[in-house]
Amino acid sequence: NSPCSVDATMPGLLLGDEFPNFEADTTIGRIKFHDFLGSSWGILFSHPKDFTPVCTTELARAAKISSEFKKRDVKMIALSIDSVEDHHNWSKDVMAFNSEADNALPFPIIADDKRVLSVQLGMLDPDEKDKDGMPLTARCVFVIGPDKRMKLSILYPATTGRNFDELLRVIDSLQLTAQKKVATPVDWKPGEKVMVIPSLSEAEAAALFPSGVTTKEMPSGKKYLRYTKL
Template sequence: MFSRSLFQTSRPMVAKSQVPKAVRYVRTFKQEEQPRLRINALAPNFTAETTQGKLDFHEYLGNSWGVLFSHPADFTPVCTTELGAFAKLKPEFDQRNVKLIGLSAEGVDKHQKWIKDIEELSNLDKFSFPVIGDSNREVAFLYDMVDEEGFKNLSKGIVHTIRSVFIVDPAKKIRLMISYPASVGRNSAEVLRVIDALQKGDSKGVVTPIDWQPGQDVIIPPTVSDADAKKKFGDFKTAKPYLRFTKA
């Protein structure tokens, strides 16, 4: 759940009797209070309203992997294509024990209307994963999802570069972070590829080379001796003493 210490509200220095009822207090975001996210850091937990009701992020993931990806606003062209693509690939993510969760910096009611467009344009029978309503930009702040100029506008207006991707493992550790500019659509196939590579590495104790795809040879880590590699992997090919390939 969000810690109150992470956020402050801007309040005019006047007596309560002088504050108009219509005043809307906004959050003040300070960079020095922002969590530092790194690969293998614990993914910050939060509770939020979504298109599938209120949820706790860690509870939602449970023992699954997770992909959290964000958008600056609803009814935006690039983001509409992205959400449709991820929704179409949901069966592939399900096979890999991965739960999807999107985010947009507007309210849930507007998300529900946007989802109808996504279903229509992507020929979906039903859009079936939650999208967080982050109109207060709390999750965007928590996960540092904006560029330098966008940070200045977190409390107001559209922040064009809330377009990040986080892969989280079942231990709730961040395993990948990618941030895209507003003009470039994401690569959903790459997200799947990275998950395949991470899961292969975790299960087999290997690492994967450039452009690796499932079924291709993997690399034996240099920390594993030739003798241990023979016991663990059987046959392997040595290109250099530090570069050995094997089947997985």
């Protein structure tokens, strides 16, 4: 059996698609992805290779702020193209980077040494290759909702590290907009004003947002920039 199995007919994932319920070997044993998530949100982030500099800084940052993801009921899981044994050894380096050598990495890492998931989920970076000429995994981020559908997908090249503070900000927006009929404007942070979605009438907006709705006047005369404070 291969270490990971996923429906070979699965097309490229799009926003709103159900995330595949793959099985994989990880640092906490073999998992079935939907069972691992349970009723929680999830974030899956991939790494090009174990024992590499940028990946180590990313995992260390993810570990340092893992309590922030837990606070938001988001289960974290990483993926790299090496073995479970390598992942365990690498995890020690990651925690030592955080000056927490005695603590365990607070989330599992998927072993994708056969690159099965990397291929199926479109994670490979054609421009970055290992010493054997095999493509490395790009830095993918998938956020999955409690309904097991993909809510966010970001793809970075192997050479560019991610910003995990931005990932928390995005999750705050996703969770807020899943519950309220609002959207979050550019550079939004929790606690700031949000925008009323265009499909709501003035009467519906007034009923839903008792704190009031303000409309920014524009040269077009169209009243589409409507703000409210939640």
